[in-house]
Amino acid sequence: MDLTAFAGEVGEAGPVTISGMATRGGPVPGVRAVQPPAGIEWIQADEMTMRCGAGTPVDDVDAALAEYGQCIALPPHGTVGGALSLGHSGIRRLGYGPERDVLLQACYISDRGHVVQAGGPTVKNVSGFDLCRLLVGARGTLGFIGDVILRTRPLPADSQWFTTEVDDPFPTFARLYRPTSVLWSGSRMWVLLEGHPADVAAQAEACSLTPCSGPPELPSGSRRVVAPSAVGSVAGTFIAEVGVGIVHHADPTPDLGPIESSVTNLARRIKAEFDPSGRLNPGVVVA
């Protein structure tokens, strides 16, 4: 994808922010905003890869991939670039892995307005440092992603949500073989099983799970992260991702205090190397 025009918009100086569909917070207010290109450039089903502009809606990508029997492990809605820049995986993370494992190559615009390629086009690649993973979750503070090559995955033959009442999710969790998602509210669990229909049915039966229409609505007060083993001790109204440790809580996030200062220093050095003048998404601090 030709990113020359987008690079020109980002320019070489002055504060600039990037805007997608504003589903994940939107651009920095009061700052000149640019939009990355949108559109699917190609889908190579036999490579399980695709290339698209960062401004492409995730839902468009999923719809296009469905025609090839494939999907993308990004949470729905908003743009591909927005999903990657925030770096929050969806509730299928247990089975599909984190968002960062989806991004194979990113062409981004640097603080100096140059197009920079990070990563490479193939699923397997250890050529040079892994800048792609640094970009995922960086919220546009190190460069503005223009286009990406993503790893796709096959759609499962069968996909069914189940539920059951349990005070402790771990015994059932231990018995399941690679479930796609296991959610728990403190008293009820929801399980997404995918694969061959007979395997899905057999696993559900072995764990006394009842089919249900889908996952519960997630509380939106805060999205917290705890060690997976600490999920059992979360209090209040919540839905926890068992085996992952992400907790969707009804209450806002408590103040966790400052994080380890050496990591903060390292994060500052990263920002200083990639955007010394602080012009990209000014005011956004990733630490």
Next chain:
Amino acid sequence: MTTSLVDDLGAALSPDRVRVGETELALYRRDASNLEGHAGAVCFPTTASEVQACVRVAVRHGRPFVARGAGTGLAGGATPLDDAILIVTTKMNRVLSVDPISRLAWVEPGVLNLDLTRAVTKHGLHFAPDPSSQQSCSIGGNVANNSGGPHCLADGVTTAHVIGLEVVLPDGEIVQLGGEEADAAGYDLRGAFVGSEGMCGIATKVCVRLTQNPPAVRTMLMDFASVEAGAQTVSAIIASGMVPAALEMMDQLCTRAVEEYIHAGLPVDAAAILLVEVAGLPNGVEADVQRIVEIGKAHGAGTVRIAQDEAERALLWKGRKNAFGAIARIKPNYYLHDTVVPRRRLPEVLKQVYEIVERHELLVMNVFHAGDGNLHPLLVFDKREPGVMDRVHAAGEEIVRVSVAAGGVLSGEHGIGLEKRDFMSLMFNAEDLDAQARLRRAFDTTGLANPNKVLPSPASCGDVQHVPEGAWI
């Protein structure tokens, strides 16, 4: 070698764990590549604070330092240059904790890959990355090289299985990157560190994700009358929506060498054989086996051999994993390449590899991770033949060039190290390389952590040079 540096290292560890004898230094002059350097001292720390102390001594003396695990790397990443201090992590080999419920473990970097899997087998778990060197390579080395292996087709390479790291940064500070918490706020410094080939610091603890052992596994072998037919079968399997646990290919020369070595009953008349493994729940596995056999037959597969028991499965894998031992029957020396091409380009790139090798009057055996498009052309030769090294050099460079030209990448799992440093400009322009250098500078403010690896010096950008001298086994 100044005495005070040795004294300082001895005081930081203990004198018996700082080696400076020429015989010992010679043992550590290279990794499993043949890119040789020279170490100023070899240190064997046992704790993170000892690693920290070594690093601080190195920085105080302005001396480069190089981390080394088991030394099985193939790209010269752990070769000490300029009398660097070699910091060997093999004595840090404890599995610190295993959480079988959350399927995580904290380990020290010197734990061997297969030892980790053995330590968690009782919980029905394993560590998914399985390089062919898994009996002897260390987790720290896997982290440094972002190692792969046959079973990374379905489960991903090392970075997908390492969630947290304790790292001694080049300035001596100890930090934790990532951790047990998923999607924690902040940059993915863990992700940036994995695969950084010892140039961003030294990992002293690693938190790994463990994978459930599959309830059902089926391994099958298919043979083909042409390499193209085998390669097309690989593409067709993936395009049909299946991701087998492993999908490996061997060409005829390799198959013959392996068969003479292990007597597994391999089809030595076939041009290519495919080893396919499917793992998971029983119904899905059986359905996939049926579809894979159908796809193979549609592409002209001759016989299809499905392992009937664990012993037969182990025998089929033994053939794959011991391929490199078998080549000694053909020629005494080999050079193993590692590039990746899009799966759909496999037939034409393999054809080019054969042409290149023939033109240079060499022999090549291909045994590789076909499912990933990860080629491992193995040039076999006798280095006593006059002029052979020049031909091996030239053929190797051409193979790298045709792989990248086909839309591939320089390395799938061995890393860049010294071996491919000067090829980086085939894939990245000056801006791209500058961004990688910035990442490195943020981590290493001293410039002393394994310098002169991975990134070509700015002067050589855009000017591909030959692989450094001595790059041959």
